[in-house]
Amino acid sequence: MSFLNLAPAMGNPKFCWNSISNDSDHILRRNLISMLQNSKDMNHARSIHAKIIRKGIFQDPFLVFELVRLYCKINSIDYATKVFHHSENPNVYLYTALIDGLVSLGFFTDALNLYAQMINQLIFPDEYVITSVLKACALLLALGYGKGVHCQVLKFGLSLNRSIALKLMGLYGKCGRLEDARNLFDKMSERDVVACTLMITCYFDHGLTQEAMALFSKLQSSDTVYWTAMIDGLVKNGELTRALEIFREMQENNVKPNEVTIVCVLSACMQLGALELGRWVHMYMSKCNIKLNQFIGGALINMYSRCGDIDAAQSLFKMLKVRDLTTYNSMIVGLAMHGKSIEAIGLFREMIKRRLVPNSITFVGVLNACSHGGLVELGYEIFQSMETEYRIEPQVQHYGCMVDLLARVGRLEEAYDFIGKMGVHPDDRMLCALLSACKIHRNAKIGDHVAKLLSECNSIESGSYIMLSNFYASSGRWNYAAKLRKKMEKGGILKEPGCSSIEVNSVIYEFFSGDLRHPQRKRIYEKLEELNYLTRLEGYIPATKLALHDVDDKQKEWALAVHSEKLAICYGLISTEPCTTLRIMKNIRICNDCHSMIKLIAKITGRKIVVRDRNRFHHFENGVCSCKDYW
Numbered sequence: 001m002s003f004l005n006l007a008p009a010m011g012n013p014k015f016c017w018n019s020i021s022n023d024s025d026h027i028l029r030r031n032l033i034s035m036l037q038n039s040k041d042m043n044h045a046r047s048i049h050a051k052i053i054r055k056g057i058f059q060d061p062f063l064v065f066e067l068v069r070l071y072c073k074i075n076s077i078d079y080a081t082k083v084f085h086h087s088e089n090p091n092v093y094l095y096t097a098l099i100d101g102l103v104s105l106g107f108f109t110d111a112l113n114l115y116a117q118m119i120n121q122l123i124f125p126d127e128y129v130i131t132s133v134l135k136a137c138a139l140l141l142a143l144g145y146g147k148g149v150h151c152q153v154l155k156f157g158l159s160l161n162r163s164i165a166l167k168l169m170g171l172y173g174k175c176g177r178l179e180d181a182r183n184l185f186d187k188m189s190e191r192d193v194v195a196c197t198l199m200i201t202c203y204f205d206h207g208l209t210q211e212a213m214a215l216f217s218k219l220q221s222s223d224t225v226y227w228t229a230m231i232d233g234l235v236k237n238g239e240l241t242r243a244l245e246i247f248r249e250m251q252e253n254n255v256k257p258n259e260v261t262i263v264c265v266l267s268a269c270m271q272l273g274a275l276e277l278g279r280w281v282h283m284y285m286s287k288c289n290i291k292l293n294q295f296i297g298g299a300l301i302n303m304y305s306r307c308g309d310i311d312a313a314q315s316l317f318k319m320l321k322v323r324d325l326t327t328y329n330s331m332i333v334g335l336a337m338h339g340k341s342i343e344a345i346g347l348f349r350e351m352i353k354r355r356l357v358p359n360s361i362t363f364v365g366v367l368n369a370c371s372h373g374g375l376v377e378l379g380y381e382i383f384q385s386m387e388t389e390y391r392i393e394p395q396v397q398h399y400g401c402m403v404d405l406l407a408r409v410g411r412l413e414e415a416y417d418f419i420g421k422m423g424v425h426p427d428d429r430m431l432c433a434l435l436s437a438c439k440i441h442r443n444a445k446i447g448d449h450v451a452k453l454l455s456e457c458n459s460i461e462s463g464s465y466i467m468l469s470n471f472y473a474s475s476g477r478w479n480y481a482a483k484l485r486k487k488m489e490k491g492g493i494l495k496e497p498g499c500s501s502i503e504v505n506s507v508i509y510e511f512f513s514g515d516l517r518h519p520q521r522k523r524i525y526e527k528l529e530e531l532n533y534l535t536r537l538e539g540y541i542p543a544t545k546l547a548l549h550d551v552d553d554k555q556k557e558w559a560l561a562v563h564s565e566k567l568a569i570c571y572g573l574i575s576t577e578p579c580t581t582l583r584i585m586k587n588i589r590i591c592n593d594c595h596s597m598i599k600l601i602a603k604i605t606g607r608k609i610v611v612r613d614r615n616r617f618h619h620f621e622n623g624v625c626s627c628k629d630y631w
Contacts, residue, residue, distance in 0.1 A: 032175075036066035045070050059088055060386070065097055072101025092118070096129040105350035108136040112145055125152065127161045136548070143175040164197055171201030197229045198614040204233030213242075222253065226294045228261040231268075241508075244277070257288055273585035273612065275307035278505045291595055298330045307612040308583040308617060325356050333365035335486035338617045339626050341373025348382075360392055366402035371408060374615060374630060379405045381592025394423070400430040408630065412446045419453075428457045428464040429601045435467055439474050447471060462488065462495050500564035500586045504575045511567040513559075518571065527570040532561060535600040542591040560593045565611060569601060581608045589613050599623050 016041035022413050039045050042159045049067060052058050054473065060474045064087045071080035084090060084098045102111035107487045109420035119125065130153060137146035148170060153159050165184050171387050172180040173252045196219050201211035216230050221603030225373045227250045247265050252256065258264075262285060267349060269278035290296065306385040317323070318330045328351045335344035338498060358366075363386055369381035371468065383402055387391045406415035415434055431454040451468055458563035465488050488495070494546045501510045510519070518524060542560050572582040590613040603623035611618045618624035 008297075014409040028149060033062055033066055035069050036063070036472070039070055039076065042074055042076060045079075057084075061087075061091065061094070063088075065094055065470060066482065068094060068097040072097070072104065075105060076099060076108060077105050081592055091124075092123050092126055092129060095123060096126070096132065099129055100132045101138075103132050103136045108140045108142075109134045112140075112142070112597065114577065115149075119152070125156065125158075128157060129157060130161075131163050131167045132163065134171055136169070139173045141175050143171070143177070146171045158182055160285075162188075166195065166381070169195075169198050173198070173205055176206075178206050178208075180200060189442055191219075191577050193219065193223045193226050194387045196221075197226045199225070200226075200229050200233060204229075204237060209234065209237050209239055209242075217383065224255060224258050224261065226266060227255050231261060235264050235268050237269075242270050243268045244272075244274075245315045258479050259290060259293075259295055262290055262296060264287075266303045267297040270306045272508055273307050273501055273583065274503055274506070275304075275583060276310055276503055278303045279305055280506070283295050292320065294320065294324045294327050297323075298326045301327060301330040301334060305330070305337065306612070308585075308612060310334060310338040310340065310617070314367040325351075325359065325362070329359070329361045330363060332362060332369070335613075336365050336369035336372060338619070339372050341375060344369035345373075345375075345378070358390060358392075359397075360395060363392065363394075364397050364401065367398060367405070371401055371405040372627070372630075374405075374409050376405060376411070378536045396424045396427050396430065399424060400427070400433065403430050404433045410437070410441050412441060412443050416446050416449060423468060426453065426457075427462060428454060431457070432464050432467045435471055439471050442474055466495055477585075486593055498564045498586065498589065500568040500584050502568040502572050502582065504572065505604065508572060509568070511564045511571070513564050513567075514562040515564065516565055516601055520571065520574070523574050524570045528561065528566060529576055531566075531570065531597075531601055531604070534604050535597055538600045538604065540597055540600050543591075559590075563591065565590060565594050565595060566597065569598065569609060573605060573607070579606065581610060584609065584611045586611060586613045589615055590618065597627075599625055 004213050007258065028190070032048060032338045033105055035048050036045075039048060047068075052060075052063055053607075058064070064083060067083045068080045071077070071083065077253070080101055084094060087094060088573060096135065099111045099114050099118075102108070102114065115125075118129070132151065133149055134146060136142075137149065146168075153161075153164055153168070158164055158496050159257075165188060169181045169184045170176070171283060180452070181199070181202045182518060188195055196215060200212045200215055202572075203209070203215065212230070212233055216226075218224075218597070221227075227246065229249075231243045231246050234240070234246065244265065245574070247257075247261070247268075250261075262281060266278060268466065269281065278300075280429065285292070285296070297316065300316055301313045304310070304316065313331065313334050317327065328347065332344050332347050334353075335341075335347065344366060347367075348358070351362070363382065366382055367379060370376075370382065379402060383394065383398065384395055386398065399418075403415050403418060403426075406412075406418060412434070415437070420432070431450055435447060435454060438444070444591075451471055454464060454468055457464070458533055465484055469481040469484040472478075474492070498513050499510055511518070515521075568584045571580060572584075576582070590611055595618065598620050600608055600623060601607075602620035609620040611620070616627070
């Protein structure tokens with residue numbers, strides 16, 4: 001990077017914007033500039049360009065500058081570059097126009113190379129080109145290059161420029177240099193809403209939610225972007241309830257949300273399973289004059305489908321006048337999660353007919369649909385089409401879908417061989433899916449091989465340890481199971497506790513296994529006892545073999561009886577009107593015992609019960625489940 005050695009005192013640029021030679025036809029030039037500034041399509045741009053050449057004024061700096069800007073604006077970077085290279089003695093303004101265009105169109109490396117060329121040509125940079133270059137550095141996470149540009153900023157006396165300081169803050173924040181970002185913020189004479197918004201974003205990027213909230217509380221503002229940055233940061237850091245509280249405060253302060261605000265709030269609702277609040281946000285959009293487009297539509301489809309109302313998601317999808325790849329992906333993934341495999345595959349085929357090119361996310365959704373539907377041959381066909389037809393290299397998620405598909409139908413050896421032939425290393429989630437299938441299909445031989453692979457994984461989560469432990473316990477190898485539990489304790493790895501939530505009157509209630517915290521715990525456990533009695537009359541027998549602890553059957557029965565989803569259902573039954581659908585969100589996979597009992601609870605109570613676990617949705621009604629006991 002030779003431009004870093006440039007002396008700070010370069011003198012004035014070779015060309016001054018006001019030193020243009022007189023043009024015999026000033027009116028023509030003004031008209032052409034006006035036409036270039038107002039043009040919006042390629043044909044019009046080329047016709048003006050041709051006229052400029054015919055008139056012999058293609059070196060006029062004003063016209064060249066506007067031509068470069070126009071071609072960048074209409075996404076024709078090749079023409080913009082050609083115009084630039086045919087210009088004589090390009091000045092800082094022309095460099096700025098092309099660099100800014102390259103950055104706006106995503107050609108970040110090209111923009112940085114052009115900036116280096118400009119400096120090596122001894123052309124003095126100004127604040128506009130510096131801000132564009134720093135933006136490219138931030139988007140590329142090019143910290144070293146950005147620090148070099150910072151040196152130039154100091155040499156050229158631009159360090160007090162506010163726009164440059166903000167871009168430097170953004171660069172250091174994105175590249176993990178929080179202290180450098182904070183130093184720039186602290187040195188600012190005016191810490192207005194823009195600077196505070198950027199600093200809040202930096203804090204959130206580093207997981208410092210308390211610092212972000214403290215700064216937010218110091219500055220009262222009605223700026224929508226400021227409030228949205230706070231909500232977005234809280235959502236990304238898992239502070240979902242707090243994010244919704246900030247959204248309520250935003251309404252109380254009469255701050256109007258924008259599209260991004262709504263999408264952030266819908267994301268919080270989706271992750272919490274807060275369907276009623278999500279519906280309210282949907283209705284609230286019309287009050288704020290926020291129109292339904294692909295961006296909002298995709299967020300709403302995700303919210304409805306992941307909160308358990310797939311019918312509402314499908315209705316919304318049909319309402320959308322314009323459906324892009326993102327909205328199709330949202331709908332396909334949602335249908336797959338709800339076990340509507342045929343509908344998901346049908347939508348995939350419709351998307352292809354409309355000449356929308358699928359991406360990596362599309363294939364995760366449609367392969368999951370094949371997995372939940374047991375459609376092995378179709379799954380193979382779609383998987384192979386990724387590379388042969390769409391030139392998409394399968395990632396670990398796609399291989400995982402195929403392993404899951406084969407494992408579910410009992411083709412365990414084929415799934416194990418498939419892992420050996422993959423182009424990527426298996427992750428613990430993939431191996432856990434296969435190990436679970438080995439346990440279900442009672443194939444200890446393959447299970448032992450998979451267990452060995454799982455134990456050798458570099459990064460293994462607590463859930464994987466539990467899966468291994470349960471696999472050994474299910475075959476009576478309690479010593480192996482106990483050793484794994486001790487290894488977890490020694491490594492400080494905590495088991496993720498089963499947690500189920502239910503929304504009642506727009507309030508989310510959480511339950512853990514054996515939970516006694518709820519004020520209505522007495523009524524909840526009375527309802528649980530009643531359901532235990534009624535389901536036994538219907539033939540329910542506690543699956544004590546699934547309680548993988550070396551204790552007697554009575555203790556196992558109690559451990560199964562107080563699972564979190566059962567407590568959440570009991571609370572829903574005592575707190576809602578008859579015939580109300582109950583929607584339960586669970587953080588881990590539902591067990592066979594709960595699955596069997598909930599089918600009977602739905603039959604006895606005449607309720608529809610929807611349960612979302614880690615893998616998919618289960619719709620229980622009239623004694624059956626939508627998964628047909630295949631999950």
